[in-house]
Amino acid sequence: MSQVDSTQTAELTQLSLKALQRGIQSSQFSVMEVTAAYLERIARFDAGLKSYITVTEEQARAQAEVIDNQIRAGELKGALAGIPYALKDLFCTDGILTSCASKMLANFVAPYDAHVTSKLKDAGGVLLGKNNMDEFAMGSSNENSAFAPVQNPWNTDYVPGGSSGGGAAAVAARLAPMVLGTDTGGSIRQPASFCGVTGIKPTYGRVSRFGMIAFASSLDQCGPMAVSAEDCAITLNEIAGFDERDSTSAQVDVPDYTANLNDSIDGLKIGLPQEFFAEGLDQQVAAVIERAVKAFEARGAVIKEVTLPNSHLAVPVYYVVAPAECSSNLSRFDGVRFGHRCDNPQDLNDLYERSRWEGFGDEVKRRIMMGTYALSSGYYDAYYLKAQQVRRLIKQDFVDVFNDVDVIMGPSAPTTAFKLGELVDDQLAMYLADIYTIPTSLAGLPGMSFPIGFADNGLPVGMQLIGNYFEEARMLNIAHQYQQQTDWHLQTPAAFA
């Protein structure tokens, strides 16, 4: 194996997916060299950041060698052939720990691959490891990981956001060129915003949930996070599409998400929901958003104020629907078939009850109890049914707005990243970190976040872009056009140079 010096390591890990693919296919460098460069950075930087739960170093090196041979033999040519990546630790990976950042699954070696795992494997990607996250994807700061909180690479006293905070931090620190996360109420967009990376939550049903450990099944959706919209588009091309093993998988044709990246945005109609700019939005975040909106206007976009009158109800709706679905999904963790089992159970109930109490963390238990409460006899109509009705009103607001505009823009989050520990005791304040992302999730619409600058505290600000159903290609085009004119997405935290 060739040795890689640290200058080359830094250079290789600055390359876009396209540049990596070109370099690999033209034998400028090998998959083994690229893989080694990323593993070297992980070894150097991740002890503090904790963006990975598992680093699959040996497998990655072995896989890289196999892929190098396949590429040299002309057997593998795809856009992700030889590209390293990481997965949020809730995607099942055959033979590799899949912990969901929970004590419940601390020893769970998945016996099969998730749909997206096998897609990236087949495409010739090299798995670097599994990213840290909030336990069972429940959280907005990554402080709910049972193993360790993740730090924000831009300032390690701050949270990276959540729940896909490990993946967002890994991309920001260039410890992976691309990762897959999941988004239930903002878990891709909010950490992408906090860490200054680009991430997209596709339309509900666009990417198969098979083998993705479930939190709230009518909301969960997998999507990529990477440096640029182009890198997200390349990745989405590989993972999107119908899968019969996911009963909610959408039977809708998948376009080539890279085909229209260079389309003009002249005449694009952008809606700004007034509710997303009201009280609660940090003034500096507002200023950065305004500057980016002006940049779109300067390129020919037409800006229109719109209204989502029920969006203030999204957080309360979400905290009925998501816990209800979680209480049902997480009933599978019973200490019998997989996961944590308590010592010396007295009887079957004792086995269930103590295994679950010991295995789950506080936030997960709270949500299970909230969901059980909302679904319990006598409360179902008042909470769950009511929430599902209001959910439709929230969706209808978007349907109405998309009669007038092509896309919606606004902040991904009301603030930049907050400090580690700052909100741990204030659960409702923590829930409000997702106030702008939850409405999109409830409607099942695609949403993305891309970096548009920094606040005075040096922390990144993300723009949220919301598209109509299955309009991911248009959204990626819009973000790509912005990234052709700006370099916010290419900036890296000084401490991780």
Next chain:
Amino acid sequence: MAVTEEDVMKVSRLARLAILEENVPVYAAKLSGIVDMVEQLNAVDTTGVEPMSNPLDSVQRLREDVATETDHREHYQACAPEVEKGLYLVPKVLE
């Protein structure tokens, strides 16, 4: 408080969580916080609004009634806490 300590005990039983007595007041307070927030939905007029359980309003897809899974029992049981002769072991249920 919207959620009483009694509610917490009941819900813990339903959810099969062996809550410790000392944790009950904290859970009651935290759950009450969520329920209080959720209560604002009561003010919304939802007369005639059809509940939305799926964002795309899709219906359950059906398939041919044929076996698609092959036998992976041993492989799938490798991650189980306790198995014997292909069976999952639990404490005695019947005396």
